[in-house]
Amino acid sequence: MTTRSYRQHCGLARALDVLGERWSLLIVRELTFGPKRYRDLADNLPGLGTNLLAARLRTLESAGVVGKGVLPPPANVQVYELTPRGEQLRPMLEDLALWGFQLLPDDGGDDLARAAWAALSMCAVMDREGSGDVRGTFAFEVEDERFYLSLTAGEPRVRNGVPPDPPDVRVVTDLPTFFALAARRLTPAKALRDDLLAVDGDRRRLDALLAVFHLPARAPA
Amino acid sequence: MTTRSYRQHCGLARALDVLGERWSLLIVRELTFGPKRYRDLADNLPGLGTNLLAARLRTLESAGVVGKGVLPPPANVQVYELTPRGEQLRPMLEDLALWGFQLLPDDGGDDLARAAWAALSMCAVMDREGSGDVRGTFAFEVEDERFYLSLTAGEPRVRNGVPPDPPDVRVVTDLPTFFALAARRLTPAKALRDDLLAVDGDRRRLDALLAVFHLPARAPA
DNA sequence: CGGAATCCTCTTCGATACTG
DNA sequence: CAGTATCGAAGAGGATTCCG
Numbered sequence: 001m002t003t004r005s006y007r008q009h010c011g012l013a014r015a016l017d018v019l020g021e022r023w024s025l026l027i028v029r030e031l032t033f034g035p036k037r038y039r040d041l042a043d044n045l046p047g048l049g050t051n052l053l054a055a056r057l058r059t060l061e062s063a064g065v066v067g068k069g070v071l072p073p074p075a076n077v078q079v080y081e082l083t084p085r086g087e088q089l090r091p092m093l094e095d096l097a098l099w100g101f102q103l104l105p106d107d108g109g110d111d112l113a114r115a116a117w118a119a120l121s122m123c124a125v126m127d128r129e130g131s132g133d134v135r136g137t138f139a140f141e142v143e144d145e146r147f148y149l150s151l152t153a154g155e156p157r158v159r160n161g162v163p164p165d166p167p168d169v170r171v172v173t174d175l176p177t178f179f180a181l182a183a184r185r186l187t188p189a190k191a192l193r194d195d196l197l198a199v200d201g202d203r204r205r206l207d208a209l210l211a212v213f214h215l216p217a218r219a220p221a
Numbered sequence: 222m223t224t225r226s227y228r229q230h231c232g233l234a235r236a237l238d239v240l241g242e243r244w245s246l247l248i249v250r251e252l253t254f255g256p257k258r259y260r261d262l263a264d265n266l267p268g269l270g271t272n273l274l275a276a277r278l279r280t281l282e283s284a285g286v287v288g289k290g291v292l293p294p295p296a297n298v299q300v301y302e303l304t305p306r307g308e309q310l311r312p313m314l315e316d317l318a319l320w321g322f323q324l325l326p327d328d329g330g331d332d333l334a335r336a337a338w339a340a341l342s343m344c345a346v347m348d349r350e351g352s353g354d355v356r357g358t359f360a361f362e363v364e365d366e367r368f369y370l371s372l373t374a375g376e377p378r379v380r381n382g383v384p385p386d387p388p389d390v391r392v393v394t395d396l397p398t399f400f401a402l403a404a405r406r407l408t409p410a411k412a413l414r415d416d417l418l419a420v421d422g423d424r425r426r427l428d429a430l431l432a433v434f435h436l437p438a439r440a441p442a
Numbered sequence: 443c444g445g446a447a448t449c450c451t452c453t454t455c456g457a458t459a460c461t462g
Numbered sequence: 463c464a465g466t467a468t469c470g471a472a473g474a475g476g477a478t479t480c481c482g
Binding site: 014022088101118 | 309
Binding site for chain 3: 037038039042050051053054077078
């Protein structure tokens with residue numbers, strides 16, 4: 001498996017030698033949410049064959065973008081995680097996500113959707129335009145997804161799993177409601193009234209959070 | 222030719238549906254230097270088959286990233302150029318170029334090298350870290366390449382061809398010397414002494430320009 | 443059972459030849 | 463000059479099997 005190269009002495013071409021193959025950047029996206037095991041990566045990337053996943057991880061590892069780690073006991077399982085060099089890619093992924101967001105159809109069709117992916121774009125917006133005075137840790141449970149958004153210190157971040165410390169707000173909902181809230185087609189108040197949403201903690205923090213999320217408008221091709 | 226998609230309702234995945242195929246971002250890179258004809262694109266992207274180039278241009282065009290234009294008379298030839306949506310990609314290309322730069326081998330091997338590609342990274346550095354009080358238009362003639370760097374108003378930019386107005390400084394050199402200057406392994410003074418470089422105009426401006434170009438250090442894999 | 447290597451089919455890529 | 467047509471080679475996708 002001799003890795004293909006553009007053979008150009010150019011930073012962009014070199015970056016694409018490492019990251020430009022199919023699925024590579026989506027693997028990096030998954031790892032921006034925190035360390036993941038092989039199986040979880042495969043589950044979040046349907047269509048990616050197990051042989052390719054292994055090959056991509058090998059390529060990314062030898063380029064110093066991802067590394068293998070071991071979760072602390074009692075888990076003791078092997079996980080893949082971003083190295084510092086991989087973490088450097090986060091702002092580029094966010095920029096690309098915002099750029100691509102304008103090309104997304106309003107209706108997702110039957111495409112796979114994950115709330116954490118939308119949360120990544122939200123972080124990107126807050127990174128770039130500030131998050132006002134919204135602070136705190138927000139734990140989300142959207143169908144089978146568990147992730148949390150921390151706006152405590154530094155940059156906003158989405159991480160998978162449950163927060164290490166009790167969150168300020170805990171939000172339980174389903175995927176359509178989450179997307180409707182993010183797109184501001186629905187207010188938390190109305191979602192609560194219709195029993196589409198459950199909130200633990202200070203609800204006003206959630207209102208404040210959603211007020212900052214003005215994702216860019218979508219423009220059709 | 223039904224264009225392949227990741228089928229994920231995610232901005233990044235959508236961006237990669239459009240830009241993630243082989244060669245696409247390098248085509249965009251070429252067009253960041255200004256409008257180009259089909260042949261010039263093909264010449265700068267060896268290894269890219271003409272059928273693929275046509276296919277990529279079609280895909281990029283239908284995604285609203287590139288458009289067809291016609292050069293003003295008497296040229297009257299068809300060119301491809303970035304649309305505003307394509308121009309939005311410039312900062313991401315620059316970020317990726319800087320990220321990939323650290324992975325470039327010191328010795329280019331027998332990879333294709335272009336001075337304009339290095340100039341793109343230089344612009345990226347100046348974009349991010351400021352260009353001090355360096356101002357002006359710098360025309361470069363590096364072997365068969367003609368491009369210019371403008372630091373007049375707004376952001377630094379590299380464009381191919383010759384500047385519309387007479388440049389403040391005109392620099393003629395060869396590729397190894399250009400790279401040595403950019404990497405600061407060589408000073409303009411010494412290059413001039415060794416007859417590797419010719420400068421028209423205020424030479425101190427060139428010194429000032431090169432002083433700003435501290436490209437990131439390269440770290441091997 | 444999770445983490446991969448193997449096999450096989452299908453699509454895409456890359457190079458050349460060809461056409462308006 | 464600006465593409466289209468063609469074809470062998472390489473890569474992707476899916477199922478299955480192998481290892482620990």
